[in-house]
Amino acid sequence: MTTLRLGTRRSALATTQSTWVADRLRAAGHDVELVEITTQGDVSGALLTAIGGTGVFAAEIRKALLDGRIDVAVHSLKDLPTAPEPGLVVAAVPAREDPRDVLVARDGLTLGELPAGSVVGTGSPRRTAQLASLGLGLQVRPIRGNVGTRLGLVESGDVDAVVLARAGLARLGLLDRVTEALDPIQVLPAPGQGALAVECREDRVDVREAVAVLEDPDTRARVLAERSLLAALEAGCTAPIGALAEVVEGDDGLELSLRGFAGSEDGSIELRRSLVGPYQEPEQLGARLAQILLEDGASDLEHTSPPAPQDNSEPVS
Structure with a gap:
């Protein structure tokens, strides 16, 4: 094969x-060239909920695949819409990073140590809803x-804390900034996170044959369960949604344990089922x-987005 354009x-x-994916493909004997592509999600300063949701990060890259300008693409899985894209296939799902959300707070504080009235920054309705449901008296501010x-x-004091995906900080070598990894019992991650x-x-x-070496069957099974839940809920409600599947040992072999969340952004309603x-x-x-x-009531929940902040920085995956 000629050089893979990623x-x-x-x-x-x-x-x-x-680069992580490219290095593993190179180790398997392939030449790989990175091709940078700007997406709508990268250039817009609005919240994801205001510019079309997760698909804004994938559309341009997918177009480049279909046009033949690139051979393969790497996405954060949670950035992909649940509906399949005609002509394309997710050929590999590599081993997953820790999917939990984490807190980065001033003075090394944990979530429970933040005083009532503390300002926590996040652009995620899912995180907003679950933080509000904890009843800690925190103020959630939308950020990009x-x-x-x-x-x-956090460093400037504009907010007291932010909530981020642990996986992103791990990949960037910034785990030393984490003051608490949030237990999924409190805050379930986004489907496919990590x-x-x-x-x-x-x-x-x-x-497809070249990238098959990257496949991790357990991760594929976990995210299929989470994204199937998301797809079904997207068709029946507009509430913020969290999900996490784990591989467990059952009486007759391996099983999947799946937890799901749907709730209101003000925290007044939370549905957690497994x-x-x-x-x-x-x-x-x-x-x-x-x-x-x-x-149990998710179909009656409505999603309302907070006002979009004026921030033209690149979004985090």
């Missing part, structure tokens, strides 16, 4: 993730920006748990 967003986190921008808000998607054209058998199912049926498990959440 498309990536230009942010520090995106290029770090893509790359990892450095968000950490800088995982990468390696995507290519469906008809490129040569590329279900265990066969390892080989992740999508069915996600759909079943979504149905339970819908029957």
Whole structure:
């Protein structure tokens, strides 16, 4: 095969993730060239909810794949819409980073140590809803920006803390800034958080074979369950959604344990449900748990976005 052209967003986190994939492909004997692509999510200063959600990071890269300008793309899996893209396939899902959210707070404080009235920055309705449901009296402020921008808000005193994905900080070598890893019992991550998607054209058998070395079956099963839940809930409610699947040992072998969250952004309503199912049926498990959440009231929840801040920095993956 000639050199693999690997498309990536230009942010520090995106290029770090893509370089990680490229290095593993090179170790498998392939020549790889990174091709930087600017997406709508990179140039807009509005919150994701105001500019179309997760797909804004993927659309331009996917277009480059379909046009043949690149051979393979690396996405943060949570940035991909749940609906399949005609002509494209997620050819590999590498081993997942720790999917938890983390707190970076002034003075090394944990979530429980932040005084009532403390300002916590996040651009995520999911995090906003779960933080509010804890009843700690925190003020949540919507923010945008790359990892450095968000950490800088804490350093400058603009906010008392920010909540970020642990995976991004780990990939950037910034875990020393974390003051607390948030237990999923308190804050469930976004479906697919911490995982990468390696995507290519469906008809490129040569590329699919080349990237197959990156595949991690356990991660694939976990994210399929989470994204199946997300897809079913997106069709039936507009509430913020969290999900986390884990591989567990059952009486008859490996199983998947899936937890899901749907709630109101003011924290007045929170639905948390869980279900265990066969390892080989992740999508069915996600759909079943979504149905339970819908029957228990998720279909009556509405999502309302906070005002978008004026911030033209690159967003964090």
